[in-house]
Structures are given as structure tokens and as C-alpha cells.
Amino acid sequence: MSEDPYADLGVARTASQDEIKKAYKTIAKESHPDLNPGDAGAEARFKAAASAYDLLKDPEKRARFDAGEIDASGQEQPERRFYREYAEGPEATYHTSRGYEDFGNYSDIFADLFGQRARQSGSRQGGFDPRGFRQGAGGQEAHFEMRGPDERYALEVSFLEAAKGATKRITLPTGATLDVKIPEGLADGQTIRLRGKGGAGFGGGPAGDALVLVHVEPHATFRREGEDIHVELPIGLDEAVLGARIEIPTIDGRVALRIPKGATTGQVMRLRGRGIKKGATHGDQLVTLKIVAPPEVDPGLEEFFRRWRETHAYDPRKGVF
Amino acid sequence: MGRFYSRTEIVARVEGLTVAHLETYVAANCVVPCNRDGAPAFTEADLARLQLLTELASDFELDEDAAAMVLGLVDQIHGLRRELRALGEALAEEPEETRARIRSRLGATG
Numbered sequence: 001m002s003e004d005p006y007a008d009l010g011v012a013r014t015a016s017q018d019e020i021k022k023a024y025k026t027i028a029k030e031s032h033p034d035l036n037p038g039d040a041g042a043e044a045r046f047k048a049a050a051s052a053y054d055l056l057k058d059p060e061k062r063a064r065f066d067a068g069e070i071d072a073s074g075q076e077q078p079e080r081r082f083y084r085e086y087a088e089g090p091e092a093t094y095h096t097s098r099g100y101e102d103f104g105n106y107s108d109i110f111a112d113l114f115g116q117r118a119r120q121s122g123s124r125q126g127g128f129d130p131r132g133f134r135q136g137a138g139g140q141e142a143h144f145e146m147r148g149p150d151e152r153y154a155l156e157v158s159f160l161e162a163a164k165g166a167t168k169r170i171t172l173p174t175g176a177t178l179d180v181k182i183p184e185g186l187a188d189g190q191t192i193r194l195r196g197k198g199g200a201g202f203g204g205g206p207a208g209d210a211l212v213l214v215h216v217e218p219h220a221t222f223r224r225e226g227e228d229i230h231v232e233l234p235i236g237l238d239e240a241v242l243g244a245r246i247e248i249p250t251i252d253g254r255v256a257l258r259i260p261k262g263a264t265t266g267q268v269m270r271l272r273g274r275g276i277k278k279g280a281t282h283g284d285q286l287v288t289l290k291i292v293a294p295p296e297v298d299p300g301l302e303e304f305f306r307r308w309r310e311t312h313a314y315d316p317r318k319g320v321f
Numbered sequence: 322m323g324r325f326y327s328r329t330e331i332v333a334r335v336e337g338l339t340v341a342h343l344e345t346y347v348a349a350n351c352v353v354p355c356n357r358d359g360a361p362a363f364t365e366a367d368l369a370r371l372q373l374l375t376e377l378a379s380d381f382e383l384d385e386d387a388a389a390m391v392l393g394l395v396d397q398i399h400g401l402r403r404e405l406r407a408l409g410e411a412l413a414e415e416p417e418e419t420r421a422r423i424r425s426r427l428g429a430t431g
Binding site for chain 2: 037156213
């Protein structure tokens with residue numbers, strides 16, 4: 001944001017509180033990022049105005065700013081994500097297209113092009129599928145059947161359950177339970193579709209689906225990137241200097257890892273095939289070493305390093321400046 | 322994706338949102354929470370939608386029905402943008418000759 005909240009709102013420093021409010025509302029209306037989804041500048045204008053208004057709407061803060069006691073920078077809004085950032089992403093489920101039936105001769109082209117996509121996506125609208133309406137035989141007695149609505153469930157699974165696969169149980173509104181198979185390597189934010197486990201159909205129509213949105217909880221040790229697992233591994237000073245053979249955690253349990261002599265912080269060791277399994281291929285586990293000093297520096301160690309330094313001094317910060 | 326939020330958490334996080342407003346928006350299908358052990362669970366995207374609804378209500382002085390209607394139009398815009406994006410991606414894979422023909426056709430009707 002700029003240094004000058006008055007400029008962000010486009011008002012004079014002498015503007016009244018009412019004028020400031022009005023200026024903010026005008027910008028908020030014109031530049032709301034969610035009402036201008038294709039305009040990259042809208043977010044910057046909106047945030048600058050919101051931040052400026054947050055400072056100037058409070059007469060006390062405004063007086064302190066005017067007196068130079070505080071600057072505008074302390075007024076940053078907390079990080080905010082607008083809806084448009086989700087709207088076209090893979091998790092988006094609210095968008096809708098009401099079709100192109102008014103396009104005359106071209107309506108078929110659009111129906112052809114996009115009909116397939118619409119059926120594939122899990123849009124939240126469209127529980128009422130017009131293709132589900134069927135005319136009765138002879139056309140006399142109109143009978144319709146309609147597919148039941150999809151029902152959405154939220155499920156939290158642990159990092160390892162998602163990595164290795166698991167079976168979880170969810171409770172339905174009826175009190176019944178449903179077992180959900182979590183496939184090996186499931187990623188955060190994926191939806192599992194259980195066909196026919198949603199709401200009952202009408203007039204003999206099929207049941208809707210149960211859509212289970214899965215949130216994978218983060219793990220204290222493992223971090224996932226694609227199919228690879230990242231781990232930061234603390235090693236002792238002695239292990240770094242002398243090298244060592246140690247046990248480390250993987251998603252499949254403990255494995256042995258050889259730390260080379262002279263290992264250093266930031267060094268990455270790759271364990272092939274120890275990552276997430278996807279189909280026939282496996283990701284890797286990447287271990288980043290981090291040297292941890294001993295909890296206490298005893299006189300012997302101190303004495304050793306004093307002498308060592310006299311003859312072996314080196315500059316670890318070469319290239320930093 | 323972020324975590325799920327309970328009804329209480331979402332009201333605490335969205336400035337200006339009350340429980341009554343939330344109930345109205347859920348009843349109008351503006352946000353469709355997931356079911357988590359019988360209680361509603363909201364996503365980060367739901368949170369952003371409720372923030373937008375709340376701002377439509379405060380900045381534009383819309384009542385909840387009008388805010389819901391605007392959000393419905395926004396959803397249609399995103400639906401159209403997705404289709405337009407898909408069409409653009411498909412066109413980008415076409416040979417230059419095809420794209421040039423479409424370009425001149427669009428320019429002509431401009």
C-alpha cells in the first residue's frame with residue numbers, strides 16, 4: 001500500500017469523516033475483487049482503500065497519523081483471500097452455467113462443447129437434472145422421475161491415513177454409517193464420490209451421490225510435495241563430523257540412513273521410492289539435514305575447538321556478503 | 322485446501338456476519354456446508370463467499386436476498402469464465418491458420 005491513506009481514498013487531508021466513509025464505499029463498490037474477477041488491479045485498489053479506511057475511520061488514530069506519531073504501515077489488513085481465488089480452481093463447486101438455449105442456431109454448438117464438461121464436474125447446482133424427467137407412455141399421464149440430490153460430507157484424515165490409505169466411517173443424517181475407503185496417496189482437498197449414497201430419488205429415479213470432501217491434516221514431521229515426502233532431520237555435531245548410520249522415520253516406518261562424513265545443514269539426501277505411491281510409481285523421501293549443537297558445551301569440547309580454530313579457521317559466511 | 326470451520330468458527334472469522342445471517346445464506350443455498358458428524362462444516366471457499374456476502378450487505382446496503390441474488394450472478398460469471406477459459410485453451414492448441422480465421426471473424430463482428 002502507499003504511504004498516504006488520504007491518497008488511497010482520493011480525499012483531501014481536510015476531508016470530513018463522512019467524506020472519508022463515502023470515498024471508501026465508492027472504491028469498495030467499484031473495485032471489489034469478487035465483482036471484478038478479471039481485473040488484477042481491483043484487489044490492490046480495494047485493499048489499499050480498506051487499509052486506509054481502517055486507519056482514518058478512527059478519529060483518534062487519524063489524529064495520531066496526522067501528527068506523525070504513527071505511519072500508515074501499521075494498518076495492514078490481515079492476509080485475505082477473495083472468493084474469486086477459489087471460484088475457478090479445482091475445488092470450485094459453486095459456479096454454474098445456465099446454458100445457451102437462447103443462442104438460436106448456435107445453442108447446439110455450445111451444448112455440444114460444454115455439455116460433456118458440465119456432466120463431469122461436481123457442480124453444487126444441478127441436483128435437478130431435466131433429463132431425469134420422463135414422459136409417461138402415450139403422453140397422457142405425465143409421470144416424472146428425478147435423481148435424488150447429492151449430499152456433501154466433510155472428513156478429516158491424518159497425514160499417514162491419506163498417505164497409506166485407510167477406511168473411515170462417516171455418520172449419515174439418518175444415523176446410519178457409511179464406510180469411506182481412503183485410497184493410498186489421497187491429496188488434501190480431494191472429493192470422494194460414493195455413487196448412489198446420497199439422497200433418495202423421486203418417482204423411482206436413482207439416488208444421488210455422497211460427495212466426501214477430504215481434508216488431510218498436516219504432520220509434525222512429514223510434509224508432502226506432489227508425490228515426494230520432505231523431512232527435516234536433526235543430526236548431532238559429532239554425527240555431522242564423523243558420519244553416522246542412523247534410523248529415520250518414513251511413511252512406511254523406520255529405515256536406516258547413512259550420514260556421510262562432513263555432512264552439513266541444508267544438505268538433502270534422497271531416499272528413492274520412499275514417498276507416496278501413485279499407481280505403479282513411487283515418490284521419494286527427501287531428507288534435509290540440520291546440525292543441532294549439543295545441549296551443553298562442556299569444557300573439553302570448548303578447549304578442543306579453541307585449539308582447532310588456531311590451525312583450521314574457515315569462513316562459513318563466504319559469499320554471503 | 323485449508324481446514325474445515327464449524328458454525329461458531331465461521332461467524333467469529335467473518336467480520337460482520339451473524340448467526341442469523343449465516344442461517345439465511347445456508348437456507349438460500351448461497352453456501353452449502355458439508356456434513357461433519359451431523360454438524361455443518363465450512364471450507365475456506367465458503368468463508369470467502371460469506372465475506373463477500375457480508376460486504377455486499379454492508380457496502381452496497383443490500384438485504385440478504387439481494388446479496389444472495391448478486392452472488393448467484395457472480396457464480397454464473399465464474400461458470401462462463403470457466404467455459405471461456407476452456408474454449409481459449411482449446412483454441413490455443415489449434416493450428417495458427419484456424420486461430421487466424423477465428424481472429425479475423427471476431428474482429429469483423431467486433
